[in-house]
Amino acid sequence: MHIAIIGTGRMARGLARGWLHAGHTITFGSRAPDQRQDLLAELPGAELTDTVAAMERAEIVLLAIPFEAVKNFALAHADLLRERLVIDITNPFDKLPDNRIAGAEITATAIGDGARVIAAFKDNFWKTLDSPVSSTGLIRDVHFAGDDAEGKAVVTQLVEDLGFRPVDCGPLRNARVLDAMVPLMLELDQRYGGGAAESSWKFLTS
Numbered sequence: 001m002h003i004a005i006i007g008t009g010r011m012a013r014g015l016a017r018g019w020l021h022a023g024h025t026i027t028f029g030s031r032a033p034d035q036r037q038d039l040l041a042e043l044p045g046a047e048l049t050d051t052v053a054a055m056e057r058a059e060i061v062l063l064a065i066p067f068e069a070v071k072n073f074a075l076a077h078a079d080l081l082r083e084r085l086v087i088d089i090t091n092p093f094d095k096l097p098d099n100r101i102a103g104a105e106i107t108a109t110a111i112g113d114g115a116r117v118i119a120a121f122k123d124n125f126w127k128t129l130d131s132p133v134s135s136t137g138l139i140r141d142v143h144f145a146g147d148d149a150e151g152k153a154v155v156t157q158l159v160e161d162l163g164f165r166p167v168d169c170g171p172l173r174n175a176r177v178l179d180a181m182v183p184l185m186l187e188l189d190q191r192y193g194g195g196a197a198e199s200s201w202k203f204l205t206s
């Protein structure tokens with residue numbers, strides 16, 4: 001698949017590395033592509049351009065920018081985003097207007113009717129993206145939520161392509177829970193993981 005990753009930071013690079021390895025086409029969309037040329041050496045095969053050109057080329061857009069920037073980005077590019085599957089990995093922490101809405105719901109509202117937004121990877125530390133299997137031998141989960149069945153099937157495959165275990169957490173409104181899991185993950189990582197940011201949530205059945 002052709003994935004536009006908006007942002008060129010830690011999550012963007014980690015996800016791109018895995019998907020390039022799996023054979024996907026990655027185009028980074030940056031505010032300053034001329035200043036991000038190191039990306040092309042770090043991730044051979046990836047493309048790098050401005051945000052609009054990246055989205056125009058792709059069928060999937062993954063938002064890996066700060067949560068504070070997402071609403072305006074979605075409003076500004078609603079027409080492009082509406083025609084694509086949007087994966088929102090951004091974490092609002094305490095920046096939500098109230099705790100009864102998910103960051104990804106704000107993204108979907110900004111894009112407007114027809115938006116296909118899946119919240120995913122919110123509770124996966126960037127440091128773990130290269131190690132889908134933990135040191136104790138457990139496959140790490142990727143939790144996602146959304147209302148678009150086809151989009152979720154695509155995300156399921158993309159998660160498996162990274163070697164992680166996809167966990168469908170239900171409708172987009174359940175992203176409210178995923179948002180809330182992130183600060184708790186940080187607290188637990190401090191308490192039990194020494195603050196190394198290498199821990200993960202794991203949903204276990206029998």
Ligand SMILES: NC(=O)c1ccc[n+]([C@@H]2O[C@H](COP(=O)([O-])OP(=O)(O)OC[C@H]3O[C@@H](n4cnc5c(N)ncnc54)[C@H](OP(=O)(O)O)[C@@H]3O)[C@@H](O)[C@H]2O)c1
Pocket residue numbers: 006007008009010011012029030031032033036063064065066067069089090091092121122123124125126127
């Ligand atoms: N770090 C984690 O472990 C983790 C885990 C799960 C989810 N997340 C979420 O994933 C997103 C990215 O996190 P990250 O750790 O990869 O961040 P990061 O390393 O700081 O990278 C963010 C990227 O977004 C772009 N950017 C920065 N400020 C922006 C702005 N005001 N408007 C538009 N673009 C801007 C920059 O790319 P350009 O300058 O090239 O445009 C930058 O490289 C965040 O929303 C975060 O909450 C992070």
